[in-house]
Structures are given as C-alpha cells and as structure tokens.
Amino acid sequence: xxxxxxxxxxxxxxxxxxxxxxxxxxxxxxxxxxxxxxxxxxxxxxxxxxxxxxxxxxxxxxxxxxxxxxxxxxxxxxxxxxxxxxxxxxxxxxxxxxxxxxxxxxxxxxxxxxxxxxxxxxxxxxxxxxxxxxxxxxxxxxxxxxxxxxxxxxxxxxxxxxxxxxxxxxxxxxxxxxxxxxxxxxxxxxxxxxxxxxxxxxxxxxxxxxxxxxxxxxxxxxxxxxxxxxxxxxxxxxxxxxxxxxxxxxxxxxxxxxxxxxxxxxxxxxxxxxxxxxxxxxxxxxxxxxxxxxxxxxxxxxxxxxxxxxxxxxxxxxxxxxxxxxxxxxxxxxxxxxxxxxxxxxxxxxxxxxxxxxxxxxxxxxxxxxxxxxxxxxxxxxxxxxxxxxxxxxxxxxxxxxxxxxxxxxxxxxxxxxxxxxxxxx
Amino acid sequence: xxxxxxxxxxxxxxxxxxxxxxxxxxxxxxxxxxxxxxxxxxxxxxxxxxxxxxxxxxxxxxxxxxxxxxxxxxxxxxxxxxxxxxxxxxxxxxxxxxxxxxxxxxxxxxxxxxxxxxxxxxxxxxxxxxxxxxxx
Numbered sequence: 001x002x003x004x005x006x007x008x009x010x011x012x013x014x015x016x017x018x019x020x021x022x023x024x025x026x027x028x029x030x031x032x033x034x035x036x037x038x039x040x041x042x043x044x045x046x047x048x049x050x051x052x053x054x055x056x057x058x059x060x061x062x063x064x065x066x067x068x069x070x071x072x073x074x075x076x077x078x079x080x081x082x083x084x085x086x087x088x089x090x091x092x093x094x095x096x097x098x099x100x101x102x103x104x105x106x107x108x109x110x111x112x113x114x115x116x117x118x119x120x121x122x123x124x125x126x127x128x129x130x131x132x133x134x135x136x137x138x139x140x141x142x143x144x145x146x147x148x149x150x151x152x153x154x155x156x157x158x159x160x161x162x163x164x165x166x167x168x169x170x171x172x173x174x175x176x177x178x179x180x181x182x183x184x185x186x187x188x189x190x191x192x193x194x195x196x197x198x199x200x201x202x203x204x205x206x207x208x209x210x211x212x213x214x215x216x217x218x219x220x221x222x223x224x225x226x227x228x229x230x231x232x233x234x235x236x237x238x239x240x241x242x243x244x245x246x247x248x249x250x251x252x253x254x255x256x257x258x259x260x261x262x263x264x265x266x267x268x269x270x271x272x273x274x275x276x277x278x279x280x281x282x283x284x285x286x287x288x289x290x291x292x293x294x295x296x297x298x299x300x301x302x303x304x305x306x307x308x309x310x311x312x313x314x315x316x317x318x319x320x321x322x323x324x325x326x327x328x329x330x331x332x333x334x335x336x337x338x339x340x341x342x343x344x345x346x347x348x349x350x351x352x353x354x355x356x357x358x359x360x361x362x363x364x365x366x367x368x369x370x371x372x373x374x375x376x377x378x379x380x381x382x383x384x385x386x387x388x389x390x391x392x393x394x395x396x397x398x399x400x401x402x403x404x405x406x407x408x409x410x411x412x413x414x415x416x417x418x419x420x421x422x423x424x425x426x
Numbered sequence: 427x428x429x430x431x432x433x434x435x436x437x438x439x440x441x442x443x444x445x446x447x448x449x450x451x452x453x454x455x456x457x458x459x460x461x462x463x464x465x466x467x468x469x470x471x472x473x474x475x476x477x478x479x480x481x482x483x484x485x486x487x488x489x490x491x492x493x494x495x496x497x498x499x500x501x502x503x504x505x506x507x508x509x510x511x512x513x514x515x516x517x518x519x520x521x522x523x524x525x526x527x528x529x530x531x532x533x534x535x536x537x538x539x540x541x542x543x544x545x546x547x548x549x550x551x552x553x554x555x556x557x558x559x560x561x562x
Binding site for chain 1: 490494495497498499501502503505506507508532537539540541543544
C-alpha cells in the first residue's frame with residue numbers, strides 16, 4: 001500500500017485523536033508501518049492500547065468477525081463482504097487456545113483467553129470495553145440463550161463461572177468438585193442449550209453437568225456421572241437437543257438427550273476412536289463447530305486417520321472416511337453438502353473436503369504450515385482458513401476451491417464470525 | 427550435561443524415580459576395582475559425549491515449536507492448560523534426561539504423546555534445557 005493511500009485510510013478510519021497520536025510519533029511511522037499492512041494505527045506511535053474506530057458510519061455487524069492472533073494477544077477485525085481486515089484490537093492477554101462468543105445483537109465479542117481473561121470487545125468501535133481476570137487458566141465459554149449471561153469453562157480453578165453479559169460482574173460460581181478430597185476437575189466442552197442452560201464436561205471427573213441458570217443466583221446443576229474417561233470436547237446438535245462428548249481415555253462417545261435428561265447418558269460408537277493400535281494424538285481434536293449435515297454427524301476419530309459418520313436417528317456408525325491425517329476440526333458447510341477437515345501434526349499443512357452425500361474426499365488444499373482453524377461464512381459460499389506458521393488467513397470459494405484472498409495476521413488461530421450469535425451452542 | 431548418571435525407573439515413581447547411581451568420582455573408583463570373573467568389563471571411563479550441537483536455524487524452529495505447538499496444551503507462556511505448567515519453577519527439580527524422556531516418549535495414560543517422530547534425542551535434550559533456561 002502506498003504511503004499516501006495508507007494515510008488516507010488512516011484519516012478515514014481512525015478517529016482524529018488517534019491520528020494526532022500517530023502523527024506525533026516518529027516521522028516514518030505512517031510510511032513504514034510495523035507488522036501487516038492492515039494495521040490501521042501503527043504500533044510504533046502507540047503508547048497505550050490503540051483505539052481504532054473502524055466503523056465510523058452506521059453499519060450492521062452481520063458480516064463482521066474476528067481472527068485471534070495468538071502470537072500477540074490481539075484480534076484482527078475482519079469483514080466478509082469484501083474480505084478485508086478493518087483493524088487490530090490489542091491488549092487481550094494470553095490468547096493461546098482462545099475462543100469467542102457474540103452478544104445477541106452481534107456487536108460485542110466475548111473473548112475467552114487462556115490466562116483466565118474474559119474480555120468484551122465492541123466490534124463497531126474496535127475497543128475492549130470490559131475486561132476481567134476471572135480465573136487462572138481457561139479453555140472457552142458460551143453465552144446464554146437470552147444473551148444475558150456469559151459462562152466460562154476453567155481449568156484453574158476447575159469449574160464454570162458465570163457473568164453478567166452487560167457488566168461482566170460475576171453472578172454464579174460452579175466449582176467442578178466431583179469427589180471428596182480431589183481437586184476440582186478441569187472443565188471442557190462448555191456450550192449453551194435451550195432453557196438458559198449451560199452444558200459441560202469434566203475432563204478429570206468423567207461427568208457431564210447441566211446447569212440451569214433460569215435463576216442466575218441459584219444455578220440448578222444436574223450431574224451425570226460415569227460417562228466415560230477423559231471427555232475432551234463436546235458438540236451440541238444445531239437444534240440444541242443432543243450433547244455429544246468425545247472421550248479421550250476410552251472407546252466411544254457419551255450422548256445426552258437434553259429433551260430427556262432423565263434417561264441419562266448413553267454410550268455411542270463403543271468401538272470409536274481408540275482401536276487396537278491407536279496412533280499418538282499430536283493435537284486434541286475439537287468437536288464444537290457443528291459437523292452436522294442432514295441427519296448425519298461427522299466426528300474426528302481419536303488415534304486414527306479417519307472421520308467417523310454417525311446416523312442421528314439411530315446413533316449407529318454408518319461410515320469411516322479415510323483422511324490425510326488425524327482430524328482436528330471437522331466442519332460442515334452450512335448447507336450440509338460438504339465437510340471440511342484439518343489435521344494434527346505432521347499433516348497440518350492441508351485441508352480435505354468430503355462430499356457429504358458420497359462420503360468421498362473430493363478435494364485437498366494445501367494452504368501452508370499449521371492450518372489451525374476453519375470458519376464458513378454464514379451461507380457457506382466462502383471459508384476462512386488460518387495458517388499460523390505462514391502468518392496469514394486465506395479465504396477460499398467453497399464451490400470452485402479457488403483462493404480468493406490472503407490477509408496477513410500474526411500467528412492466527414481461531415476465526416469467529418458474528419453469525420455465531422444466532423446459533424445454538426456457539 | 428548433568429554430573430551424575432541418571433537411570434529412569436518408571437513413570438509411577440515420577441521424579442523420585444530418578445536415582446543418581448554414580449557420580450563421576452564413584453565411576454572412577456569403580457574402574458579401579460578389578461572386575462569379577464563373570465561380569466562384563468567395566469569401562470575405564472564412561473564416555474560422556476556432548477549432544478550434537480543444534481544448529482542456530484534448528485534452534486529457531488524448536489523455540490517456535492515449543493511456544494506454538496507445545497503451547498497448545500501447556501499454554502503459550504507455558505503456564506499450563508490441559509497439560510501441566512512448564513515454567514522455570516515447575517521444571518527446576520526435573521532433570522534434563524527426565525524432561526527429554528517425557529518429550530520423546532510421552533506419558534501413557536495422559537494426553538502427552540511421544541514426539542520422537544519429530545525430534546532426535548539431541549533435540550529432545552535441547553528442548554528440555556530450553557525449558558530449564560539452560561540453553562545459551
């Protein structure tokens with residue numbers, strides 16, 4: 001980008017105050033911006049967290065999103081109409097394994113950092129508007145059906161803490177104490193479910209808990225014990241009915257029908273995953289992300305180079321699809337026609353596409369080293385892919401598989417678009 | 427290199443499983459004793475070979491791996507996650523061979539896989555020393 005164009009863009013999108021700060025910095029700050037060219041406020045001229053104002057004009061948020069930059073604890077604000085980066089939001093702490101949920105109006109992102117930080121980011125202003133350090137070590141979070149509560153899954157101290165979505169004041173604390181004398185369990189797979197419930201699993205405890213937050217002051221927790229060893233992540237079906245926990249420590253998955261919790265948890269695919277000779281697992285698979293297409297659920301096999309296909313009516317296995325490595329994310333295109341898969345080391349440079357009807361791998365892409373995450377645009381015509389070790393995110397056309405654009409990003413990992421605000425379990 | 431020779435006895439024993447059996451001095455003393463008839467010959471000196479140096483380029487790649495890939499489970503700052511924290515104070519009492527063994531062979535029953543497919547023994551030890559802050 002030429003210096004003149006850069007300055008023009010800065011004038012257009014950065015508020016007068018920020019611009020004054022920028023121009024008072026080193027003379028070359030604007031002509032030689034640090035880092036990717038999408039940075040609107042050059043870092044060199046900043047003395048405190050930058051306040052980019054990427055959206056000075058009234059606009060909707062439906063085509064906005066964020067990319068987690070785990071190398072720098074920052075977010076790249078993106079838009080999917082023109083596939084561009086609008087700015088960078090900094091000061092979010094340790095964003096290794098960070099994830100996000102969105103407010104029901106799609107304006108605010110709640111960012112769950114590894115270091116226990118819970119941040120509320122205004123996408124229209126490009127600023128962190130609230131931030132609390134709510135625990136020592138966290139893994140993810142969710143927002144309630146009514147949008148009033150944000151829950152965070154914590155490793156340290158193990159449990160779930162619930163916050164007012166407006167103020168981030170804590171309203172409930174649910175320690176994952178599963179057995180006398182044992183420390184609280186690490187919590188994984190936290191999702192929201194209809195009825196202002198949160199559902200989550202206990203990695204150490206081998207349990208699934210359902211917390212009803214209808215009265216936030218008095219969470220009503222239902223425990224399901226003995227669901228299997230080391231549940232590592234979970235998915236909830238798009239209708240919010242079935243909660244499925246993947247098990248690392250033994251064969252099979254644990255299934256809870258939230259329409260009939262009184263029936264308890266049952267095991268599905270008892271032969272799933274770890275067979276006679278499981279391979280080492282170089283990256284824990286993820287289940288959240290709705291790998292549900294039609295009446296089929298697609299899940300990563302643990303310790304195998306396979307994607308498993310489950311019939312949602314019978315919960316029986318209907319197929320095993322050989323793939324290029326150990327799947328990490330198995331994501332269904334919103335129309336359910338394609339399944340996109342990325343992989344753990346040493347095959348994390350590629351992405352494979354499965355046809356949901358024939359169950360055949362129909363395409364393979366090699367975006368580059370360390371593909372960490374995939375996110376479909378709301379109607380599925382394009383997909384965003386983060387390529388950590390190449391320091392960029394790529395956008396592909398899902399019909400032609402052509403790469404549409406590349407955007408520089410600093411060690412990008414999770415990509416989260418605001419349409420998640422309207423989807424159960426995300 | 428550690429001055430003593432360490433033998434790892436088993437996972438269950440944890441760090442206590444590291445037994446310093448022979449210091450350099452006791453090795454020398456042992457070598458002076460005439461060997462028993464049926465015993466294998468005792469080497470006059472145990473050749474403690476320095477690990478093959480890790481190239482500067484490889485060191486950059488290993489540091490990146492440690493931060494980004496080990497960091498997926500242990501945290502980017504090694505403050506812990508699904509895996510335990512591995513900051514200096516947590517590894518201070520864990521000898522390099524113990525850490526290197528864990529890196530290369532994993533910990534059965536946990537989510538820690540063996541990484542020997544990706545690293546040589548020298549690189550495993552380099553990573554272990556990096557955790558302890560002992561690399562130049």
